[in-house]
Amino acid sequence: MATTHTIHAHAAPQGFVRKYIFSLDHKVIGLQYYFLALVAVFVGMFLSLLMRIHLIWPTASLPLFGELKPETYLSLLTMHGTIMVFFVLTTAPQGGFGNYFLPIQIGAPDMAFPVLNMLSFWTTFVAFVVMIAAFFVTGGAPLHGWTGYAPLSALPSAGPGEQLGADLWITSIAIFCLASLMGALNFITTTLDLRAKGMTLMRMPLTVWAWFVTAILGLLAFGVLLSAGILLLLDRNLGTSFYVPLVVVNGQVMGHKGGSPLLWQHLFWFFGHPEVYIAILPGMGVASQLLSTFSRKPIFGYKAMVYAIMAIGLLGFMVWGHHMFMSGMSPWSAFSFSLMTMAIGVPSAIKTFNWLGTIYKGRVRFQSPMLYAIGFVSLFVSGGLSGPFLAQPVLDIPLHDTYFVVGHFHLIMGVAAIFGMFAGTAYWFPKMFGRMMNETLTRIHFWITFIGTYAIFMPMHYLGLAGHPRRYSQLTELNYLKDLIPLQTFMTYAAFITIGIQLVFVFNLFWSMFKGPKASDNPWESTTLEWTTATPPPHDNFGGVTPVVNHGPYEYSVPGAPKDYIMQTDPATAAAH
Amino acid sequence: MSSIALKYPKTGQGGTGEHPPVKDGGGGDRGGSGSPNYGARLRRARLGLAVGLTSVTMLFVSFTSAYIVRQGLPTLDEHTQTYVRDWISVNLPLTLLLVNTLLLLVSSITVELARRQITRQAALAPVKSIPGVSVGDERGFPWLNITIVLGFGFLFGQWMAWRELADRGFYLATSTSGAFFYVLTGAHAIHLVGGLIALLVSAITALMRRPVESRRIVVDVTAWYWHFMAVLWIYIFGLLWFAR
Numbered sequence: 023m024a025t026t027h028t029i030h031a032h033a034a035p036q037g038f039v040r041k042y043i044f045s046l047d048h049k050v051i052g053l054q055y056y057f058l059a060l061v062a063v064f065v066g067m068f069l070s071l072l073m074r075i076h077l078i079w080p081t082a083s084l085p086l087f088g089e090l091k092p093e094t095y096l097s098l099l100t101m102h103g104t105i106m107v108f109f110v111l112t113t114a115p116q117g118g119f120g121n122y123f124l125p126i127q128i129g130a131p132d133m134a135f136p137v138l139n140m141l142s143f144w145t146t147f148v149a150f151v152v153m154i155a156a157f158f159v160t161g162g163a164p165l166h167g168w169t170g171y172a173p174l175s176a177l178p179s180a181g182p183g184e185q186l187g188a189d190l191w192i193t194s195i196a197i198f199c200l201a202s203l204m205g206a207l208n209f210i211t212t213t214l215d216l217r218a219k220g221m222t223l224m225r226m227p228l229t230v231w232a233w234f235v236t237a238i239l240g241l242l243a244f245g246v247l248l249s250a251g252i253l254l255l256l257d258r259n260l261g262t263s264f265y266v267p268l269v270v271v272n273g274q275v276m277g278h279k280g281g282s283p284l285l286w287q288h289l290f291w292f293f294g295h296p297e298v299y300i301a302i303l304p305g306m307g308v309a310s311q312l313l314s315t316f317s318r319k320p321i322f323g324y325k326a327m328v329y330a331i332m333a334i335g336l337l338g339f340m341v342w343g344h345h346m347f348m349s350g351m352s353p354w355s356a357f358s359f360s361l362m363t364m365a366i367g368v369p370s371a372i373k374t375f376n377w378l379g380t381i382y383k384g385r386v387r388f389q390s391p392m393l394y395a396i397g398f399v400s401l402f403v404s405g406g407l408s409g410p411f412l413a414q415p416v417l418d419i420p421l422h423d424t425y426f427v428v429g430h431f432h433l434i435m436g437v438a439a440i441f442g443m444f445a446g447t448a449y450w451f452p453k454m455f456g457r458m459m460n461e462t463l464t465r466i467h468f469w470i471t472f473i474g475t476y477a478i479f480m481p482m483h484y485l486g487l488a489g490h491p492r493r494y495s496q497l498t499e500l501n502y503l504k505d506l507i508p509l510q511t512f513m514t515y516a517a518f519i520t521i522g523i524q525l526v527f528v529f530n531l532f533w534s535m536f537k538g539p540k541a542s543d544n545p546w547e548s549t550t551l552e553w554t555t556a557t558p559p560p561h562d563n564f565g566g567v568t569p570v571v572n573h574g575p576y577e578y579s580v581p582g583a584p585k586d587y588i589m590q591t592d593p594a595t596a597a598a599h
Numbered sequence: 600m601s602s603i604a605l606k607y608p609k610t611g612q613g614g615t616g617e618h619p620p621v622k623d624g625g626g627g628d629r630g631g632s633g634s635p636n637y638g639a640r641l642r643r644a645r646l647g648l649a650v651g652l653t654s655v656t657m658l659f660v661s662f663t664s665a666y667i668v669r670q671g672l673p674t675l676d677e678h679t680q681t682y683v684r685d686w687i688s689v690n691l692p693l694t695l696l697l698v699n700t701l702l703l704l705v706s707s708i709t710v711e712l713a714r715r716q717i718t719r720q721a722a723l724a725p726v727k728s729i730p731g732v733s734v735g736d737e738r739g740f741p742w743l744n745i746t747i748v749l750g751f752g753f754l755f756g757q758w759m760a761w762r763e764l765a766d767r768g769f770y771l772a773t774s775t776s777g778a779f780f781y782v783l784t785g786a787h788a789i790h791l792v793g794g795l796i797a798l799l800v801s802a803i804t805a806l807m808r809r810p811v812e813s814r815r816i817v818v819d820v821t822a823w824y825w826h827f828m829a830v831l832w833i834y835i836f837g838l839l840w841f842a843r
Contacts, residue, residue, distance in 0.1 A: 134643055203654045211647045241650065245657035252782065253665060261772030264669060268677060280674035280685040280775065285665055292661075 034561040044144075046136035047561060051143050052122030053454065058147060059114035060528070062105050063440075065154070067521050069102040074514040078507075080496050095495030096165035097183050101157070103168030104191065107297065108198050109150050111439050115304035116240070117146065117205060119446045120233040122454065124209060126552040127227050129218025129569040131562045134211040138204050145201035153194035156187040164188035167493070169294065170195075172265035172286040173278075176257040179271045189258065192251050199248040202240050209237035218551070220571030224328070225590070227550045227575040228321065231328050232307025235335045236300050242339070243296040250289035257281065284349055291342035298435050299338045302402075303331060305442020306373060309398045311575075312445055313377050315548045316392035317384025318586050320576040322376040330369035330376075337366045347415045348422050356415040363413035370406055374399065385579070385586075390464035391546070394445035397472050398438055404476070405434025408483065423493075426486020429479045437475045444468070444527075451534065452541030456557045459538060463530040467523055474520030481509050549587050550575055637721070637812040644820045652827050655790065659831065662786065663838060666779050670842065687774040688843040692763040699756035700836060706749035707829040710798075713742035714822035721815040743802055743818065746825070750795045757788050776843070783835050791828050797821040 035041045045051060075082055076090045083089050090098075125133055133139045156163045161182040166175035170192070178185045213234045217226070226234075253264040257278070265286045266278035314321040321327060343351060343359035351359075377399050386392065408430040412418050421427060444467075451459050486492075490506055497503045497510065544553040551571070555564050569591050577588040673682035716739050761781065769777035801817040 135647060203651075207647055207650045207654070210650045211643060215643050215646055241654050242657050245654045246661040249658050249661040249665070252786075256771070256778065256782070262778040263772075263775050264665065264778070267674065277772070280672065282669060282672050285668055285672075288668070289661060289665065 044140060046132070046140050048121050048125050048133045048136070048139055049454075049559065049563075051139050052118050052120070054143050055113055055117035055121055055146070056119070058143075058150060059110050059118060059443075062109035062113065062150060064524075066102050066106040066110060067524065069098045069105070071517060071521055073098050073102065074517045076495065077497060078511050078514045080498055090495065092495040093165055093182055094162065096167075096181075096493070097157075097163040097187075099493060100165060100167050100183075100191075101153075101163045104153065104195075106436065107168055107301070108195070109146075109153070111301035111435065112198075112202065112240075112297070113146060114443050115308075115439060115446070116209075116233060116236050116300065117143070119229075119308070119443075119450065120209060120236070120304060121205075123450065123552055124230055124233050125212060125216065126555065126559060126563050127230050127550050128213065128216060128221050129551050129564070129571060130212060130216035131564070133208050134216055135208050139208050142201045142204035142208065145197055145204065149194045149197035149201060152190050152197060156183075156190040156194070159186040159190065161185040161187050164191045169290055170254070170286070171290075172254065172257070172281075172283045173267070173269055175286075176254055176266045176278075176281075177269065177271060177276060178258060179274070179276075189255070192255050192258070196248055196251045196255075199244040199251065202244045203248075206237040206240040206244070209233060210241065213237075218569045218571055221590075222571075224325070225571055225574050227307075228310040228324070228327055228331075229304070229307035229550075231331050232303045232310075235331050236303045239296040239300050239303075239335055239338065243293040243300070246289055247293035250286060250293070253289075254286065284346075287346050287349060288342070291345045292339070294345060295342040296335075296338045298431075299334055301435050301439045302442075303334070305398055305439045305445075306331070306402075308442045308446045308449070309377060309395045309402075310373075310380075311548075311550070312391050312395035312449055313380045313399070314576040314578065315449075315546055316387045316389060316395070317381050318387070318578045319380055319384040320574075320578055322379030322382075323372070324574070324576065326372055327376055330372045333369040334366060334373075337362060337369070341366065344413055344418070347418045353415070360413050360415055364410055367406075367410055370402075374403060374406075389546070390459070390461055390468060391445050391449035393465065393468045394441050394448055397468065398441040398445060400472075401433055401438035401441055401475070404480075405430060405432075405438055409434070420489075421486055423491055424486035425482040425490045425492050428492050429482030429486060432479045432482070433475075437479065441472075444471075447531070449546065450552075451531075452545050453552055453557055453559070455535045455538075456541055457534055457536075457538035458541050458545065459534040460530050463526055467527045467530065470523040471520055471527075474516055474523065477516035478513050478520060481513055485509060547585075547587050549573070549577060549589050551590055554589055554591050637816065641816050641819060644816050645823065648820050648823055652824070655827075655831075658786065659783075659835070662779075662783055666783075666838065667842070669775055669779070685775070687776055689764070689769055689774075689776045689780050689839070690767050691780075691839065691843070692760050692767075693840075695756060695760050695763060696836060699753050699760065700832065702749050702753045702756060703829050703832055706746050706753065707826055709742045709749060710746040710822045710825045712740075713746055714819055716740070716742055717811065717815045717818045721812045724811050743798060743805075747795065747798050747802060750791065750798065750825075754788060754791065754795075757784055760784070780839055783839065787828070787832055787835055790831075794821055794824050794828055797824070 035045065035047075042050060045054075072084050072087060072090070073095065075084060076095060081089060087094055087098075121133070121139065125131070161184070164170075164175065164183040164187045165181045166184070166188065174180050174184065175188060175192075178188070213226075213230065253262070256262045257265050261277055263278040263281040265283055266276065266281040267283070268279050269276050310321055310327060341359055341363045343355055344363045347356055347359075381396075408426070412421060412427065412430060448459060448464055451457075485506055488506060490503060494500075497507060541557055543555070543557045546553075551569055552559070554569060571590045572594040573588050573590045573592060575590060577583075577590075579586045580588055670686050672684075674685045675681075676683045720739075761784070764777065764780065769780070771778050771781050797817060798821055801814050801821065804814055804817070
């Protein structure tokens with residue numbers, strides 16, 4: 023079998039296990055990532071719902087957890103953040119959609135290293151299992167938040183969840199780092215080496231650009247988190263003092279000496295800030311693709327969009343200190359971190375204005391993918407505008423430990439990225455499953471989710487400005503917060519409704535998979551390569567043909583063209599401009 | 600055969616049907632053409648290696664920054680209530696480490712010779728398959744096996760160094776400087792084990808009549824990886840010695 027190692031020469035697999043479980047097909051692996059993230063997002067939402075209920079009814083007995091103790095509240099908070107950031111925001115947009123559509127959009131038959139691709143998914147899966155296992159060990163899940171600040175995270179005696187639960191948490195993150203590094207390696211090599219004839223870099227769809235730059239960020243960032251995690255594990259279990267200074271816990275002097283908790287913060291945020299862009303960049307790519315397609319106009323300023331993605335990626339590595347203004351850093355460093363952070367506003371604004379420029383005077387088709395894409399832009403702007411506020415040390419210091427920050431990062435990193443996923447799901451569902459989603463259900467889901475997320479997260483900004491601290495498990499005993507409880511109650515009800523409506527989305531997803539109307543090969547009249555092939559795409563993506571690309575990705579409404587869109591594979595003569 | 604049916608014309612399932620993708624007439628290596636295109640595969644594997652080594656570099660950059668920051672950090676002495684440096688210079692087993700360095704450098708040379716040897720063999724492979732053509736018996740010098748032995752020798756030497764360090768009183772928890780020694784050399788050793796496994800695989804597949812072109816890719820990529828590990832080791836050694 024001389025050909026077993028050529029890129030796509032793994033023949034279409036036969037048995038169930040080879041076809042759906044240990045598959046080498048990037049499309050199957052993409053769906054595996056997607057459904058893993060779907061499970062994870064429901065776990066994460068469930069935890070957030072428990073927290074919202076507890077804030078309003080502190081004595082309520084909650085499913086699975088009973089009446090919450092303060093430390094259990096912190097466990098829920100930690101696991102909610104960790105699961106959402108790693109197993110949803112990092113997994114679905116990049117691992118899910120990226121895996122499925124990056125090879126097809128550049129005209130490749132598969133990823134560059136299919137076996138590595140399979141390994142990276144199953145490693146992610148193991149990481150998820152280890153993470154969830156932290157709930158079930160003695161002491162329960164860790165309390166140290168998704169940022170795992172030392173010395174809390176480094177001392178097993180620091181709290182009930184900091185024993186085995188914290189070890190599992192760190193191990194899971196380390197495994198996840200390995201998985202992400204494998205994935206990033208594959209994405210970068212595939213993009214550089216497997217593009218079809220004519221698919222120059224400047225003809226790649228913006229989705230591909232976003233996945234490519236995201237992979238570069240992952241490649242550079244996850245190694246740093248891995249090293250930080252290794253040192254943390256050593257501090258916890260083998261008595262080293264990388265992060266832990268001389269500390270006394272419950273009257274007992276710990277054996278550590280001279281370590282620096284700030285060292286952890288620096289290493290963590292050197293990963294942590296690029297991670298924000300790992301979550302949001304794929305959403306930006308999807309929004310660009312969809313706004314152009316559904317406005318029937320070329321994307322406004324394609325090159326500017328590409329350079330803006332790169333600039334965001336580059337600047338993303340220079341701003342980690344803005345998470346640490348509270349750590350007592352030198353005002354000079356704080357100033358430079360602040361300045362760099364403000365600079366990210368420039369490429370972000372370029373992207374936003376180009377999106378608006380794309381819609382402007384377009385013949386907009388308000389189909390459901392477009393609604394989600396517009397929702398993404400809206401949430402990106404609303405969440406992004408509070409960024410420059412928090413970039414000022416003088417404003418960040420009073421706001422940092424309040425709900426203002428919670429509102430900010432949930433809007434921009436959480437919900438905006440999730441709207442990117444909704445948009446991707448609605449747009450690519452016909453290609454992935456060969457059927458259309460129910461348009462009515464999708465619209466109902468869009469409007470309630472859109473209004474619901476604003477109803478949850480906008481009031482958090484007011485809470486923060488009023489000085490409401492975050493991470494508190496009980497509000498009832500604090501007089502100065504009493505006036506804010508009605509707003510908290512409103513947010514909890516909004517969370518109930520918004521989370522409830524997600525069941526409609528899931529129902530629509532699975533019902534349409536089997537019962538939806540059959541989709542044509544190109545239902546949205548898009549131009550990129552995935553719409554030139556069959557629905558769903560055959561095992562080698564293009565049914566034995568290697569596509570040749572003659573056009574840019576967004577040639578809509580070209581004057582003189584027979585239709586209002588020109589496929590990337592159309593003969594070069596079709597361009598009459 | 601596992602070669603995928605890339606030659607079938609696409610019938611009735613392309614896009615909306617108006618513009619089926621054009622068949623790539625060149626059969627070039629862009630995107631692959633179904634035949635075992637070793638040149639394209641080698642290039643792809645090398646590119647993948649370069650990308651992968653970038654993340655390995657980031658791992659050690661991160662350890663280095665932690666090293667430098669932690670080293671310069673003042674710590675509060677509980678008796679005198681003053682800030683002091685708690686950094687203790689590690690008493691490195693220098694001779695042993697120098698011998699190890701020599702072992703690894705020599706193995707880097709032998710793996711390069713192995714790489715060139717198999718490159719030659721792969722180039723001659725198509726000629727050899729022509730009936731009646733003989734390019735002579737090429738049971739070359741076992742450079743690959745020598746590299747494997749040297750690799751194990753280096754690992755054994757590192758293990759000796761750890762033992763030696765422990766004998767001198769530097770355990771993992773004794774001092775952070777010692778802990779960094781174990782972390783940096785340990786992380787390097789784990790990476791080296793990965794390279795050794797790849798070399799072992801190619802040595803074993805040599806006995807299994809795998810096509811030499813396919814084996815060449817493994818050896819080639821592992822050789823570059825091995826060189827990188829040698830350079831990385833010199834960097835780590837330099838860091839541990841000059842920034843004691």
